[in-house]
Each structure stands twice: as structure tokens, then as C-alpha cells.
Amino acid sequence: MNQPIKVEKTLTINKPAAELYRFWHNFENLPHFMKHLKNVKVYDAKRSHWTTSGPLNVTVEWDAEITEDRENELIAWASVEGADVNNSGFIRFQPNPNGRGTEVKVVTEYKPLGGEIGNAIAKLFGESPKQQLGDDLRRFKMLMETGEIATTEGQPKGHNRS
Amino acid sequence: MKAVCWEGTKKIEVETVPDPKIINPRDAIVKITSTAICGSDLHLYNGYNPTMKPGDILGHEFMGEIVELGSAFKNGNIHNKGKALAVGDRVVVPFTISCGGCFFCNRSLWSLCDNSNPNAWMAEEMMGHSPSGLFGYSHLTGGYAGGQAEYARVPFADVGLFKIPDGLADEQVLFFTDIFPTGYMAAENCDIEPGDTVAIWGCGPVGQFAIRSAFMLGAGRVIAIDRVPERLQMAKDGGAEILNYEEVEVGEALKEMTGGRGPDSVMDAVGMEAHGLGLEGFYDKAKQAVRLETDRPNALRQAIVACRKGGTVSVPGVYTGFVDKMPMGAFMNKGLTMKTGQTHVHRYLQTLLDRVQNGDIDPSFVITHRLMLEQAPQGYEIFNDKQDNCIKIVLKP
Numbered sequence A: 001m002n003q004p005i006k007v008e009k010t011l012t013i014n015k016p017a018a019e020l021y022r023f024w025h026n027f028e029n030l031p032h033f034m035k036h037l038k039n040v041k042v043y044d045a046k047r048s049h050w051t052t053s054g055p056l057n058v059t060v061e062w063d064a065e066i067t068e069d070r071e072n073e074l075i076a077w078a079s080v081e082g083a084d085v086n087n088s089g090f091i092r093f094q095p096n097p098n099g100r101g102t103e104v105k106v107v108t109e110y111k112p113l114g115g116e117i118g119n120a121i122a123k124l125f126g127e128s129p130k131q132q133l134g135d136d137l138r139r140f141k142m143l144m145e146t147g148e149i150a151t152t153e154g155q156p157k158g159h160n161r162s
Numbered sequence B: 001m002k003a004v005c006w007e008g009t010k011k012i013e014v015e016t017v018p019d020p021k022i023i024n025p026r027d028a029i030v031k032i033t034s035t036a037i038c039g040s041d042l043h044l045y046n047g048y049n050p051t052m053k054p055g056d057i058l059g060h061e062f063m064g065e066i067v068e069l070g071s072a073f074k075n076g077n078i079h080n081k082g083k084a085l086a087v088g089d090r091v092v093v094p095f096t097i098s099c100g101g102c103f104f105c106n107r108s109l110w111s112l113c114d115n116s117n118p119n120a121w122m123a124e125e126m127m128g129h130s131p132s133g134l135f136g137y138s139h140l141t142g143g144y145a146g147g148q149a150e151y152a153r154v155p156f157a158d159v160g161l162f163k164i165p166d167g168l169a170d171e172q173v174l175f176f177t178d179i180f181p182t183g184y185m186a187a188e189n190c191d192i193e194p195g196d197t198v199a200i201w202g203c204g205p206v207g208q209f210a211i212r213s214a215f216m217l218g219a220g221r222v223i224a225i226d227r228v229p230e231r232l233q234m235a236k237d238g239g240a241e242i243l244n245y246e247e248v249e250v251g252e253a254l255k256e257m258t259g260g261r262g263p264d265s266v267m268d269a270v271g272m273e274a275h276g277l278g279l280e281g282f283y284d285k286a287k288q289a290v291r292l293e294t295d296r297p298n299a300l301r302q303a304i305v306a307c308r309k310g311g312t313v314s315v316p317g318v319y320t321g322f323v324d325k326m327p328m329g330a331f332m333n334k335g336l337t338m339k340t341g342q343t344h345v346h347r348y349l350q351t352l353l354d355r356v357q358n359g360d361i362d363p364s365f366v367i368t369h370r371l372m373l374e375q376a377p378q379g380y381e382i383f384n385d386k387q388d389n390c391i392k393i394v395l396k397p
């Protein structure tokens, strides 16, 4: 009954494909711009361990494996047997002609669980999964193009509002 | 520190708030020496922007001295665009926030920067794509704390901050932050050929700089339209012929003055508040806000109908949503071109500094009021209601 949820998003990033590929390929970089991802530990060339944290203090962890890897072109990954939530994704880097940056497409898919915990987990993967993926991808673009992620968190406001 | 906060429609308060801190590596903190109230702030004051939140710090026209720099300025960060900045530098701050590294910044389209609006999703829902972040100008354009305050945090300081040489007073350079480049870009957008006639609706600060810029760029005649006597007088002092839209039928008068042909280019330096809103997601909120004030007359429609065939319509006036009853038939059949946008401030800074240093213009001419920061609430009221012959207010922290 639980259909897999699949979302995809494309953005153009003003950097060469090789640079983007290299940064993403080190999965330990992903928590810098993926909001709910707390930590990724890379075990070896193929295997890594992902930890997310979110509502209800639910932590979801899984081991992932790189399922396809084409240098400067594509990286695909999937959770392995025994994951809290089965999920997979890929990112494709496609250089635009005439030095107009790189089209970056990300597709992710996960199998939702039922129940309260299932719902909390669903939130981890995004209230609106499409917007969350879009926001994560935009933060990736900001980081690559500017070296930082634009924010106003922590700035002053009237009447000590936060 | 003290800061001017928006607490609701026509509710401005000077409050004590925490000092801003460096958040990102390319940030700077500027101690503000002069700041101004802009016509754009009035759209917020009057409640026309549904993405304002109580407590937001206002202001996007400010300058001062660098008191702190982020880590990117110390460690040779590769994203730092290499502008050497140091604590103690005297700088002006463009109101548009630009990263310097995206497709748009690379093309000098600074106000369209891809990376400076943390709330880009909001703008994308309404407009398809997001413009750059702006200081003190609602959550739609990032929700950045503004510069009507004692201090401000400036993101991408290496790209934005512009150093001012010694010997120039604050009042001669403060308007580099917005209204001078805005008037200049609006005149540039008129594609002026030597001897052209340019008609400008709105003799507020933007209109005033547009008049002078149009002449600098080769216009033969400028016809300025407003109804406020002292603003029309200031336009006249700048060399414009003037029309009071309450006294004459503007379209007819313009035809008469141009031998029936119409002005070569027309400019809307008014903006359209009342009818300018109607965004799907924000429709009801906007409608609420709109009920609080009457519509402004429709400068843009008038301008399109008045423009000569094949002419150009330049729109520096701010719009946020949808506009009713655009004379699209006139626009299309007369083969007009429209150019618009938030100003690409960074593009004009050096040009305008040269102009001031050459003595072509002294931008302080537009200032009518100098107040203390604490007097901001009064300042908003005076400026909004055009009391006391007010045209431009500078606030001193």
C-alpha cells in the first residue's frame, strides 16, 4: 500500500561538472547543505553510513552503497538491506554548451513506513519532499558558487523576537 | 543598538535590539554614519507588502565604516572576490545583495543574483524566479535586517561594499546605495539618443535623479509629471519642463509639447501600489492591506499611451504582483519596448563616483530633511504625507 515517493529537481550551477562531481562524491560533504542529514561516514569507495535527525527526536540511519559512478557525470546510491528506510537517489551533471555552467539533476526515492514513527520519518524526508529537495539543491548551488549559504538566522529583530 | 523596526502598517518604532554579528565568512559589520528613507520604504510603511513581519528592521540606503570582517577576508578564501577591505574603511552599501559568482552577477545583472535570497522559494512561487536579496525589504527578498540602525550586517561584503575616497561628505555619496543609480539606470533604460525627449512620471527622489541622469545621457528635453509643487519646482531646477497632472490632461499636453509625436521614451518613477498586488498565495492578506489606502493614479498606463511609436518604456517604479487593464493593445501596436528591474547598483558605482568627482552633479541637492535616527517614526510620516515640503530624509544614528 505504501507507494514509493519519488521527487526530482534540476538547477543550473555556474561551476564545471568536475568540481561539482568531486564535492558531491565525498558524501561526508552532504550534511553541509542537506537540512535533515546530520552525519555521513564514508567507510570505503562504495559504502557509507548516513544519519538523519528530525521531529520527535527520531533518528534514522542506514548504510548506503554507490550503485553507479561515472566520473564527472553521474553518482547513484541506494540503501542496503536492513536500512530503517529504503531509499535511493542519483545526481547527474550535464555541462551546458558555451560555458554556461552545469545542469544538475537530482532524483531521490524512498519507501514510506506507516504509523506515527512512519509519519515522523516522512517529515524527515520533507513535509513537501519536492520543496525540501529543491531547498537542499539550492543550498548546494550557493555553497558551490559562493562558498557559503545565504541566511538571516541569528540576525537582530525588534522586541527581542527570534 | 538602536534600530528602526516595522511593527505594522504605519507603525514604526525605534527599538533597542541586539547588535548584528558576523554569520557567514564573507560578511562585514558596518557602523552606520548616514541612512535614508526611500519611496520604496513607503510601500512597506503603508502595508502593501504582505511578507513583512513585526520586528523587521527597515532601511536599505545606508553607509558607514567597517568595524568587523568575516573569516573569508583573513584566510584568502577562494570565493572572496578579492576586493581588499579593511576595518576602518568608509563604504557605501548597495541595497541589492549580490554574490558575484552566479550566472547573473557574471553578466552584471546584480539585482538578479541567484544566491542571495534565502527565501527564494517564496519569490519563485509568486514570480517563477527569485530576484536578489535586498536589505530591509520584506521576507520575499530575504528578510535581511536593514540599515536604519546603528550597525548592519552586510553579506557578500567583498562584492557589495564600495570604498569612498577621502574628501567626499556622506551626503554626496549616500545615494549611491539606491536612488542615484536607480534614476541613472532608469534613464539608461530609456535608450536615449542625442536630443530625445523623455517624459518622467513621478518627481520623488528617483524621478529627480532620473531627470538629471537623462540630461547627462544626452536627452534634449525632459518633461516631468507630478502634482506636488515643491517636487515640480525641484524638477524644474534640474532643467525639466513640468506638468501638474491635477491641472492638465497629461496625454494631451505631452502631444501638444512634442508636435503630436509623443515623447521618445517614457518613465514610470511612481510605481503602482494599490493595484500592484494580487499574488495568488498572498491574495487575501494583500487585499487587506490594500483596503487601508486609496489607489494611486495609473502612471504606467498613461505613460504607455503617451509614448511615441517605437519608443521605450522604462519602469523603475516598484511593482510586486499583478496589474489590471494594461493597455497591451497600445503597447503592441505601437511597437514599444519595456525595460525595468530592481537596480543593478554595483554596475554604476564607479561611473557615478566619477560624475560626482568631476562636479557633474552633487547628489545632496535632493535632501530636504536631516533627522536623528530616533525621529524615524516622524520622518516616515512627514515623507509619506509630503508634509513640510519633504522630498528626501537623511537619518543620523
Ligand SMILES: NC(=O)c1ccc[n+]([C@@H]2O[C@H](COP(=O)([O-])OP(=O)(O)OC[C@H]3O[C@@H](n4cnc5c(N)ncnc54)[C@H](O)[C@@H]3O)[C@@H](O)[C@H]2O)c1
Pocket (backbone or CB within 6 Å): B038, B039, B040, B041, B042, B043, B178, B179, B182, B201, B202, B203, B204, B205, B206, B207, B225, B226, B227, B228, B231, B245, B269, B270, B271, B272, B296, B297, B298, B299, B315, B316, B317, B318, B341, B342, B343
Ligand atoms: N527599481 C528600483 O530599484 C527602485 C529603487 C528605488 C525606488 N524605486 C521605486 O521608485 C518609485 C519612486 O521612488 P521615490 O523614492 O521617488 O518615491 P516617492 O514616493 O517619494 O515619489 C513618488 C512620486 O510620484 C508622484 N506620483 C504619484 N502618482 C503619480 C502619477 N499618477 N503621475 C505622476 N506622478 C505621480 C508622487 O506625488 C511622488 O512625488 C517607488 O515605486 C519606489 O519603490 C525603485
Ligand SMILES: [Zn+2]
Pocket (backbone or CB within 6 Å): B038, B039, B040, B041, B060, B061, B095, B178, B179
Ligand atoms: Zn530605496
Ligand SMILES: [Zn+2]
Pocket (backbone or CB within 6 Å): B098, B099, B100, B101, B102, B103, B104, B105, B106, B112, B113, B114, B115, B116
Ligand atoms: Zn550572484
